[in-house]
Amino acid sequence: MLSKQDMSKRAQMGFFALEDLVPQDHLLRQMDQFIDFSFIYDLVKDKYDETQGRPSLDPVLLIKLPMIQYFFGIKSMRQTIKEIEVNNAYRWFLGLGLEDAVPHFSTFGKNYTRRFKGTTTFEQIFYEILAQCMTEGIVDTSEIFIDGTHIKAHANRNKKESVEVMDQAFFYTEKLTKEIEKDREKRLKKPLKETNAGTKMAMKKTSTTDPESGWFHKGEHKEVFAYSAQVACDKNGWILGYTTHPGNLHDSRTFISLFKKLKGAFTLDKLIMDAGYKTPAIAQLLLEENLTPVFPYKRPMTKAGYFKKNDYAYDEYYDCYICPNDKILSYSTTNRKGYLEYKSNPEECKNCPVLSTCTNSKNHTKVITRHIWAKAIERCEEIRHQRSFKDLYRKRKETIERIFGTAKEFHGLRYTNQIGIEKMHMKIGLTFACLNMKKLIKIKKGRAGKVCFSLEKQRNFSFILKIVHIKKTNLIFT
Secondary structure, three states, X not given: OOOOOXXXXXXXXXXXXXXXXXXXXXXXXXXXXXXXOOHHHHHHHHHOXXXXXXXXXXXXXXXXXXXXXXXXXXXXXXXXXXXXXXXXXXXXXXXOOOOOXXXXXXXXXXXXXXXXOOOOHHHHHHHHHHHHHHOOOOOOOOEEEEEEEEEEOOOOOOOEEEEEEEOOOOOOHHHHHHHHHHHHHHOOOOOOOOOOHHHOEEEEEEXXXXXXXXXXXXXXXXXXXXXXXXXXXXXXXXXXXEEEEEOOOOHHHHHHHHHHHHHHHOOOXXXXXXXXXXXXXXXXXXXXXXXEEEOOOOOOOXXXXXXXXXXOEEEOOOOEEEOOOOOEEEEEEEOOOOEEEEEOOHHHHOOOOOHHHOOOOOOOOOEEEEEOOHHHHHHHXXXXXXXXXXXXXXXXXXXXXXXXXXXXXXXXXXXXXXXOHHHHHHHHHHHHHHHHHHHHHHHHHHHHHHHHHXXXXXXXXXXXXXXXXXXXXXXXXX
């Protein structure tokens, strides 16, 4: 039988409490139950004047606005406010009644500019949430997974200009320079002449919309302005730290800032990273810190049709390389980049039968380079071949890669409408705080359910004992 819905219910009137309109199993109800947001008052206390001005918006309500946006992957603050106006669960979470006015969409932006710009407030919020996770005993920092991801900036790829900028120095430059000087002195080589390498200038593409973003180039078709987030998590997927950088900086350059944060906050043991971090400087740094770096296999950067570097055997005792034709490449010099150069004898090479697969040098000289810290990379290779570490590296897809996928697919981290690296840092921090909160809520809910189930079993068991006791008593008296 065909039926038609009675639309007169739209005008129905009744007495309802907002509490009754929010489902008991709603995610925001669980967040309010299991997450303590009271720490926000202490964080922002010095940002408010206690004696002058009009009463301000509750700072917890203010911080919850972007949390709702990032938690549910809403595109913008304007759209978030529209959602709050019609969503009873959002109103309940913010403490707003059905008749209360929802803050204007520009409210958070203005408060950010006046109170939070230039501060570490949002990063502190992330670590306060992480501290609540750690008090539950569910965070394990013995195995830390580190990786970077790119977030498309709010900038038109066609609105750009070439600007001459100062090239950023590597974190190990000073230490490497000392190592080079020591090595050249040991080999009776003259010291290298001083240069202005620290003030080297380079031409780079810069966005006219968001100059703090970086030109990200990946493959033939992906060229956009973007930001890069360096992220660390433990083996259970808890996010432990993050840093924000322009998208044109390589992972090996941005690693050090995240590493310093992790080192200052946690006790580290094993660091699992992809091939982008497999550089002599990072390997040397981690081994000096008595940490275990876990890297994958990295394909040699060799031209097709030529011998690979591992086809040339290094003789540590005589400090030379032996080519596939059993000829010796002797030490020549140590260059400014920290590479020891080994060269072949051109007289021996010019009549070599495999010369065409060895080098295309006009003077028939093959040059092999070996970094001063090559032993650190060799040690990492020894670690890589151990089965336990191979299994450990495979966990990246279950931990750090899953975090990136979830953040981009469900929490709006694939793109950003924020302009400037500081606002981008805020968005990344709050998004990862939301991911940690989701996991914490699930675990606390599960534990609370087990406790309730255990108490129910105890009550049922006590009731059964009472029944048995009554039956035994009646049996005795009869």
